Amino acid sequence: MSTQGRRGNTHQRIQDVALELFSEQGYEKTSLREIAEKLEVTKAALYYHFKTKEDIVISLFQDLTRPIDDLIAWAGEQPRTLETKQEVIRRYSEALRSAEPLFRFMQENQAAVRELSIGERFKERMLTLCDLLKEPDSQLADQVRCVTALFSMHAGMFAMQHVEGDPEEKRKAILEVATELVTAANPPSRRPARPDSAQTASP
Amino acid sequence: MSTQGRRGNTHQRIQDVALELFSEQGYEKTSLREIAEKLEVTKAALYYHFKTKEDIVISLFQDLTRPIDDLIAWAGEQPRTLETKQEVIRRYSEALRSAEPLFRFMQENQAAVRELSIGERFKERMLTLCDLLKEPDSQLADQVRCVTALFSMHAGMFAMQHVEGDPEEKRKAILEVATELVTAANPPSRRPARPDSAQTASP
Amino acid sequence: MSTQGRRGNTHQRIQDVALELFSEQGYEKTSLREIAEKLEVTKAALYYHFKTKEDIVISLFQDLTRPIDDLIAWAGEQPRTLETKQEVIRRYSEALRSAEPLFRFMQENQAAVRELSIGERFKERMLTLCDLLKEPDSQLADQVRCVTALFSMHAGMFAMQHVEGDPEEKRKAILEVATELVTAANPPSRRPARPDSAQTASP
């Protein structure tokens, strides 16, 4: 109850309904009137809890940002190994699951979000995550693998809706593929080791 | 050329400017006033050429839909081999390049597009494409690979903007990864043995 | 063919379609675009034939005005007898039948017509007709009878649509009642004569 203990739950409820509508109909298409009506309060009531419409999105965004920030912080303290990267992917997959509507909203409203002050911050987070996965001096294709690993998990959410199967199983399959990609992008060889491999290979 | 090429091309010019603004600022955030102003015409002039704001998008969409429809049609006539699938990916990559702003617009305005009559049609196209790549009875992970192959090319467009490098080379790298994915998803073995089948098969 | 002999029948066709639409949907709700579309010409073409939208109504109105003007002129030359009045009613009923859509249009668009320059002229005609029927110094009730005789024929057109029966028979029934009203409003007594009638007559 840490997050919502507060007091009066209206604040919460506004966030819930807003997120629901934003992710269903899009940010611009969702009016405060609609949100208020669904909550059976007045528009003015919303303004008691949030200074502006954008403020609602920001508040939603912060609940999302935290898990990712945590993930980024955690990764920063780990050694930059393949295992760490795989774990990043795994944790990200879970973050996604636990905040699905928000990610869906972010995905489907990129254009709207871009103007929304949080746009920049969201992008930063994603780029930082990317940087955690890929080695800056690696081949282009490997960088693509990392980017793809990350975004395939987003895309999966929406594109796999039309594949039959248990959601959790689908998530696992997506995770599996993403892990493969990140693994392939970070070849063990890379750093000396690989005793038997004559692989004059790369730097 | 004072007013830019004169007559008959206004229709074109509207489409161009609209696409530019839609993809820059988003569909909802772009008003017809803005489009008209940039073209130095009246809003009413837009309505001479397009019945509706949505109509402009539709017209843009049709220029996009054609290459994809062609691709789908072409694929329908080919044998369902791995080579065909790889070629589908290759051609899709090129379709994407040649209509980049439009795809970017579609990607970043999914929420807006969804309500836009063409939304459904676009989704269909994508699902059909997916179905061309994946075998319905294959493992979940393989299905994910196909979906990812397709969408990684979209994601690539936007997420790779922040990786330095020649755009064309990046595209090739993205294509390479997508091809790998589709290849991995369609293992040659599949229907293992078939010892007696002289299967000269294929094309 | 006197009326329409002219040349090119487009002029005619515009009037026909316009009247049809005006009387179906109302004057304000009918746009020149609609008329043009139904005729499969351009709006601009309408402007070749008529200077303004109002001009179309005026031209329609004139084809209506003539029969009524004729009726008024004819009545002016007749003796002011009951028979004349009955004949006026009879002829008016026929005028109505032969220009039904136009009258319907006038009836249902009074508000619109009022601002339309012809409004005043139409009202005049009606008042003149009224004056032909009623004696200015007669009782109020008799004046009402005359007004009612006239307008019942209008109302009849619209209100009797929902009574089953042959249109022509309905018209006759309406005419019969109107004639009765006008007859009752013009009591034979009125003017001395009538030697045998002890009738201390009226008020």
Added chain:
Amino acid sequence: MSTQGRRGNTHQRIQDVALELFSEQGYEKTSLREIAEKLEVTKAALYYHFKTKEDIVISLFQDLTRPIDDLIAWAGEQPRTLETKQEVIRRYSEALRSAEPLFRFMQENQAAVRELSIGERFKERMLTLCDLLKEPDSQLADQVRCVTALFSMHAGMFAMQHVEGDPEEKRKAILEVATELVTAANPPSRRPARPDSAQTASP
């Protein structure tokens, strides 16, 4: 009273001004801007009180509909005698007087009202009223008398404006004629026979 009575009455005032303008200039010719200006509020304020321009008319219409509905309900409970019918006419005449501008508006904007959702409902009311007056199996002429009785009261309102005389007296005269018509249309005899019926009645 600087801004006229202050709070809470805005809803009312909108209705008043709207009815005034609608009936003066017609529904289509009256813009919300005009209404707002006359009230010294913003257009948006109108939308706080009414969802739609049409909604204003509907609300006006409901104030009208009630008296008529009451009349219809009342008549439904009375025996279907001539006296009842005469009373219906009398009451209708009074309903008309008490909502004159609205009826005038309805009369002069039939075309506009027809598309207005309430159009149908208004027509129904009138037809029901007609049915209360006339016997379905009576002669056509008698049916016309009933219809005319009803509509003459409408027509009277507008057409008698140009006859000099006290309004109340004119109304009475109109009522008298309408009553006559309804009386003539409902001959006491009707079903002659009824041998045992002492019904001195009939002609």
Added chain:
DNA sequence: TATGAATGAGGCTTCATTCAT
């Protein structure tokens, strides 16, 4: 905490009309 009332800006759309060709 919340509401009722209102506003200013701006959205999309439609209309009658014009004019060069």
Added chain:
DNA sequence: CATGAATGAAGCCTCATTCAT
């Protein structure tokens, strides 16, 4: 005779926001 292209004015409506209560 007619069209293609465009305009200026105006229409209805919706939105985010404010503020006194």
